[in-house]
Amino acid sequence: MSNLALASLDDIDPVVADLSTLQSLRPVPRVSIQAFCETEAVANPLQRASEDRRMNKTHVKIHMGGIPTAIEFYSSAPTPNLIVLESRATPGELVSQLGQLAEFCDPTSKVVVIGHHNDVGLYRELIRSGVSEYMVAPISMADIVGVISAIFVDPEADPIGRSVAFIGAKGGVGSSTIAHNIAWSMSTLFTSEVMVADMDLAFGTANINFDQDPAQGIAEAVFAPERVDEVYLDRLLAQCAERLSLLAAPSTLDRTYDFDGDAFKGIIETAQRSAPLLVLDVPHAWTSWTRATLSSADEVVITATPELANLRNTKNLVDMLRKLRPNDKPPHLVLNQVGMPKRPEIATADFVEPLGLEVLAVIPFEPQLFGNAANNGRMLGEMDAKSPIVGTMSHMAHVLTGRAEVKARKGAGISKLINRLKLAKK
Missing domain, CATH: 3.40.50.2300 (Response regulator)
Structure with a gap:
């Protein structure tokens, strides 16, 4: 032989x-x-x-x-x-x-x-x-x-970074804000290099949230895939913090952004060779490239608010991801903006029951904290490091990097949330 x-x-x-x-x-x-x-x-x-x-x-x-x-x-x-x-x-x-x-x-x-x-x-x-x-x-x-x-696979080859894709069940549920804050938490908690890719080229907010105004970003890479390598990608990055860098979206409407399914594949693979942690801020859309991005990510996080349309969309996403990723863990679920005054809401237990998921985190409605952070181009941990919500972000960062297991959490500020719900019923 x-x-x-x-x-x-x-x-x-x-x-x-x-x-x-x-x-x-x-x-x-x-x-x-x-x-x-x-x-x-x-x-x-x-x-x-x-x-x-x-x-x-x-x-x-x-x-x-x-x-x-x-x-x-x-x-x-x-x-x-x-x-x-x-x-x-x-x-x-x-x-x-x-x-x-x-x-x-x-x-x-x-x-x-x-x-x-x-x-x-x-x-x-x-x-x-x-x-x-x-x-x-x-x-x-x-x-x-x-x-x-x-x-x-060569065991001596450079390690490939872990990718975490965030997507909202609807627009406006706060998926991007959560993605950016968890990326910041990862970079500060684990002294690890983290790269954020804002994939919403038309309306991305990462440059605003991180108070950056780079001249170049992810658009240059996606429109010139033949040029993408580690050196070129490094030139497109904006440094947001000591260990946090950003591939910013242009957030302009001077051209359309219609791509095929593999448009971001080379960028993502190159980014994974450049940083051990890659956070993908995926826009709320269903295209061939968003589908491909979600199906290939190491972890997927769906953010939703406790409303019926969000439940329907989350169910559709969960079912589709189970088909696309039959050998992977199911996506993580984050319930955001919970306890908004006078808004009828679906209880957390009722929301997750048809999904067959455990909720990763329940984040209460805190417009002042989130609004101040957004308007100042700062992360939640920079605005109020002692906030329970910042603790929740830290917990999620640990789970998504494999440093902790999902555990039942009532959510940050749960007593305040219960009081608000009681007041809303009056």
């Missing part, structure tokens, strides 16, 4: 047992993968893996039939970057069949074998022979993505 590429993974655990581990994996580069399966129990998780967002760049083709089918297929066709083979054969038969297949394999092609015999001796024999990995059925989708990632 000298024709099979040597790529032993003895020092890497190939089994990814849960989705939390799956989320830590880097995207697989643009490679071709062909699988030959004998059972639906293996073909189905392979199909699910091919649809995972970390495998977006790969081209996967699944055939039914094991190693004999692969031998027949590759006798007249070139081999791809990776061949995945399922075999129920005995260890001796398996080694013999792989020897026949090796005659048709390109030296650069890698091979993963999924067998039905938990045999240490067989595993060692296959690894010595040049098989990249031997897995024992049954397998999960996460197992497959983990193994493929381990084979093709």
Whole structure:
């Protein structure tokens, strides 16, 4: 089997047992993968893996039939970057069949074998022979993505930053304000570089909220994608704080902003190589590029106010994101402007019940704090560091960076909120 590429993974655990581990994996580069399966129990998780967002760049083709089918297929066709083979054969038969297949394999092609015999001796024999990995059925989708990632993603490569996308269930619910304040909290709490990308090119408010007036910003990058690299992106950034930088939107209407689905893809990937934390301020719209941005982000945060139209829109977003991101955690939900005087509201428990979500945070209606911060181009933590709402922003920053778990929170200033609700009923 000298024709099979040597790529032993003895020092890497190939089994990814849960989705939390799956989320830590880097995207697989643009490679071709062909699988030959004998059972639906293996073909189905392979199909699910091919649809995972970390495998977006790969081209996967699944055939039914094991190693004999692969031998027949590759006798007249070139081999791809990776061949995945399922075999129920005995260890001796398996080694013999792989020897026949090796005659048709390109030296650069890698091979993963999924067998039905938990045999240490067989595993060692296959690894010595040049098989990249031997897995024992049954397998999960996460197992497959983990193994493929381990084979093709360079562990010595620069880390890819974590992306968090914020979108409002309706316009005016405060999604951008929350995104900007959480980005500021991340930069101050964790001494980590944070980049904010204001993707609302026509009406973005990040430049106002951060009191910036940059001559260039994200528009220059999206209209000249061929120029985008780390150096060019760095020239477009406005420095908002010691560890916080901004790709500002032009916020002008002198041209239209109609883009295709991949328009921001290169910008986001370049930004993730430049900063460990990337906050995406996504406008309330449903286009091919907003859909693509939300489907590929590491975390998604939906901000809503406790009203019926917000509930309907949130439900639609949650349902769609579950289809687009079947192997990821559901989006986070923030209820904002809760307790507005004289406004009829849906109770938090009633709001989240049809969504099947836990609320990440409940933020009370505090027009003076938010208004003063907005009018002065300051963050909430700069205006009143002791405010309970600032504590809520800190909690959300911890959760979204994986430093804390979601826990039941009554929300900042809940006693004040209850009193307001009582007064509103009078």
